[in-house]
Amino acid sequence: MNQHYKSIYEEVSKCNRCGFCQAHCPIFAVTGIEKNVARGHNVHVRLLAEEKMEISPDFKDPLFECLLCKACVANCFPAVRTDKAVVAGRAEYIKRVGQPKAMKLLFHTLLPDQEKMAKYVRLLAFAKNTGLSKLVRAMGILSWFGKDLGKAEGLIDKMPGSFFRQRIGSLRLEPATAKMEVGYFVGCGFNYMLPNVSESTIEVLVGQGAKVRIADNCCCGLPAYTYGDVEAARNMARKNIEALEKLNTEVVVTECGSCSAFLKEYPELFEDNKAMKKRAAGLSKKVKGFSEFMVTQVGELAANSLSGKKVTYHDPCHMSRYQGVVKEPRELLKKISGLTYAEMPEADRCCGGAGSYHLTHYEQSMKVLERKMENLKKTGADILTTECPGCILHLSHGVRKAGLPTKVLHISEVIMDATRR
Numbered sequence: 001m002n003q004h005y006k007s008i009y010e011e012v013s014k015c016n017r018c019g020f021c022q023a024h025c026p027i028f029a030v031t032g033i034e035k036n037v038a039r040g041h042n043v044h045v046r047l048l049a050e051e052k053m054e055i056s057p058d059f060k061d062p063l064f065e066c067l068l069c070k071a072c073v074a075n076c077f078p079a080v081r082t083d084k085a086v087v088a089g090r091a092e093y094i095k096r097v098g099q100p101k102a103m104k105l106l107f108h109t110l111l112p113d114q115e116k117m118a119k120y121v122r123l124l125a126f127a128k129n130t131g132l133s134k135l136v137r138a139m140g141i142l143s144w145f146g147k148d149l150g151k152a153e154g155l156i157d158k159m160p161g162s163f164f165r166q167r168i169g170s171l172r173l174e175p176a177t178a179k180m181e182v183g184y185f186v187g188c189g190f191n192y193m194l195p196n197v198s199e200s201t202i203e204v205l206v207g208q209g210a211k212v213r214i215a216d217n218c219c220c221g222l223p224a225y226t227y228g229d230v231e232a233a234r235n236m237a238r239k240n241i242e243a244l245e246k247l248n249t250e251v252v253v254t255e256c257g258s259c260s261a262f263l264k265e266y267p268e269l270f271e272d273n274k275a276m277k278k279r280a281a282g283l284s285k286k287v288k289g290f291s292e293f294m295v296t297q298v299g300e301l302a303a304n305s306l307s308g309k310k311v312t313y314h315d316p317c318h319m320s321r322y323q324g325v326v327k328e329p330r331e332l333l334k335k336i337s338g339l340t341y342a343e344m345p346e347a348d349r350c351c352g353g354a355g356s357y358h359l360t361h362y363e364q365s366m367k368v369l370e371r372k373m374e375n376l377k378k379t380g381a382d383i384l385t386t387e388c389p390g391c392i393l394h395l396s397h398g399v400r401k402a403g404l405p406t407k408v409l410h411i412s413e414v415i416m417d418a419t420r421r
Contacts, residue, residue, distance in 0.1 A: 008088045009049040014078040015042040021072035021082070026350045027065055030367035035062040038072035038082040045085045048092060055096050063089045065361065067368075068226055069350040070321040090228025099229065107232035111188070111219035112239060118163060121192045125159040164195035168214060171202055179209035183249035183286070185240075185263065187256030188219050189389025197389075200416040201255045201290060207419050208297045215252070217243045222262040225269075234269045241266065241279050244286075252283070255290040255412050257325075257388040261318035263287045289319060290387060290412050291329035301418035303338030310340045311414065312381035314372070314395060315348035316388035329387065329411055336418045342379040346371070353394030369398045376406060385411045 021038035022028055028037045035044070040062060047053035066086045073082055099107075110117045164186060182205055190198045205212050221236035240263070244252055254260050264287050266280035303309070311333055319325045326348070333341050352368030372395070376384060384395060384406050396408045 008045060008085055011081050012042040012046045012049075012085050014080045015039055015046075015076075015082075016078065017043070018077070020075055020077070024071040024075045026067060026069065026071065026352065026368045026371075027364060029371075030364055031065070033062070036065050038076070038080070041066060041082055041086050041089070042080060045089045048089060055093055059089070060093055060097075063093065065364070067317070067350050067352070067354040069317040069354065071317075071350065074321050087225065087228060087230070090226075091230050092228075094228045103227065103229075107224040107227070107229045108235075111221075111223065112232075112236050114165070114216075114218055117188070117219070118165070118192075121163070125161075159193065160195050162195065164191045164198040167195060167199065171199065172206055173202065173214070174211045175206050175209050177209065178211040180211070180251075181249050182210040182212055183244060183247040183252040184212050184214045185217055185220070185244065185252055185254035185256075185259055185287075186214065187254055187259040187389060189258075189393075190256060194389055194392060194410070197255060197392075197410040197412060200410065201253075201412040204294065204412055204416050204419055205253065208294070213247045213249060215240075215243050215247055220256075220259040220262045221269075222258050225262070230269070237266050237269050237280065238276070241276070241283055244283055245279070250286065251288055251293065252286045253288050253290065253293050255387060255410060257289055257316040257319040257323070257386075258390065260287050260289040260292075261322040264323065289323065289325055289328075290410075291319075291332050292323070292325045294412075294415060295328040295332045298332070298335065298415070298419070301336045301415070303336050304417045304420055306383065306414065306417050307338040309382040310342050310380060311383040311385055312342045312344040312376070312379045313347060313411070314344065314351060314384060314386040314391060316386055316391050317348075317350050317354070319387055320348045329385075332411065332415065333385070336414070339414075339418075342381055344379050344381070344384075345375045347375075349375075351391050351394050351398070353388075353390040365394070369394060369401075373398045373402045373404070376404065377402075381406055383414065384408050385414050387411055 017039045019039060025037050034040055044053060044059055044063065048059070053059060063086060068083050068086060070083050073079060110120055184202070186198065202212055217240045219236055220240065221233035224236065225233035254263070264284045266284055267277050270276040270280055313329055313333060315326060330341070333339065349372065350368060351372045352365035382405070384399070386392060386395065387410060392408055392410060399406050399408055
C-alpha cells in the first residue's frame with residue numbers, strides 16, 4: 001500500500017457503509033447521486049490507497065463535489081473523518097494530474113503575499129465596479145475558465161472602494177484604559193470583500209477594553225488545503241505562526257469562522273515536524289472566534305438602531321462542526337434587549353457557499369441555497385447573522401435572489417450596534 005495513505009486508509013476503513021450520511025448530505029439531497037455521499041468517497045479513497053482504482057473523472061468529479069461541511073461526520077456512528085479522506089484524495093489527484101496554472105499562482109504566489117494579492121484584487125474590484133465584469137460575462141469569456149464561473153460572477157453585488165488594511169490608520173486600536181491585549185488575525189474575505197465587518201470587530205474589541213494588535217498575516221491557507229494543495233497550506237501556516245508569535249498576545253481573535261477553524265487545526269499540518277507542531281499547538285490554544293471570545297466579555301446589552309427587530313443565526317460549518325461553537329453566538333445575541341431571537345430550522349445546514357464552491361458548482365450551490373432561504377422565510381427575521389465571509393456573500397445573494405427584505409450581517413455588526421451610544 002502507498003505509505004502516503006496509511007493513516008487515511010485506517011480512517012476510511014472504519015466506514016461500514018450504513019448510509020446514514022445520505023440523509024444529511026446537502027449535495028446528495030440535490031443530486032441524488034450515491035457516489036457523492038460520504039460512503040462513496042470513503043470507498044473511492046480506500047480503493048485508491050489499495051491501488052485498485054485509477055485517477056479518472058469517475059474519481060475526480062464526486063471528490064470535488066463535496067462541500068467539506070462535515071455533516072456526514074457529525075452523523076456517523078464511527079465518526080469517520082470523510083473530510084480528511086476527501087482532502088487526501090484531492091491531494092493525490094493534483095499530485096498525479098497537476099494543478100491549473102491559475103490555481104498554482106493563487107496558492108503559491110498571491111495568497112502567501114499580502115501586497116501581491118492586493119494588487120490582483122484591486123484589478124478585480126475595478127472590473128466589477130466599472131461594469132467591465134458584466135461585459136466579460138455577457139461575452140461568455142468567464143466560461144472559458146470554468147463552466148460555472150460566468151454564472152457565479154453575479155454573486156457579488158459590488159466590491160468595496162478600499163480594503164480593511166488600507167483603513168487601519170484611521171482606526172482606534174487602543175482604549176483609554178486597556179484591560180487586555182488582543183491579537184487580531186485579518187481574514188482575506190473580510191479584508192478584501194467586507195472591510196466594514198472588520199471595522200465593527202475592532203470597534204467592539206476596543207470598546208470592551210482591548211488593546212488590539214493587528215497581525216501581519218497572510219491567508220490562513222484553508223483555500224489551498226481544501227483543494228488538496230497541502231504544501232501551499234503548510235507554507236502559509238508557517239508564515240502565520242511566525243507573524244502571530246511576534247504579537248505575543250494571550251489570545252488571537254478573528255471574526256472569520258473558517259480562519260479560526262483552520263488556525264486551530266494547524267498542528268495537523270505538521271505531523272512529521274515536531275518543532276513546528278509544538279509551535280502550531282501553542283498558537284491553536286490562543287485562537288478564538290468572535291462570538292466564542294465576546295460571549296465572556298460583555299454583559300447585558302441594549303439594541304440601538306436595530307431595536308424592535310427579529311434576528312436569526314446561520315451556523316457556518318467551520319464554526320459548528322469544526323469548532324463546536326454553537327451556543328456562544330446564540331447566547332451573545334440573546335444578551336441584547338430590544339432584539340427578538342428566532343431559531344432558524346436547519347440553522348447548521350450548509351448554505352452552499354463553502355468557500356469557492358459556488359464558483360465551480362454554481363447550480364448545486366444554488367439548490368442548497370434555496371433550501372436555506374425557505375428556512376429563513378419561516379423565521380420572519382429582519383436580520384440574518386452569521387460568522388463567515390463566504391456565508392455572508394452567499395446568503396446575501398440568496399436574499400437578493402429571493403426578493404426578501406432580510407438584512408444579512410456579521411454578528412460583530414449586531415454587537416457593535418448594541419455597544420455604540
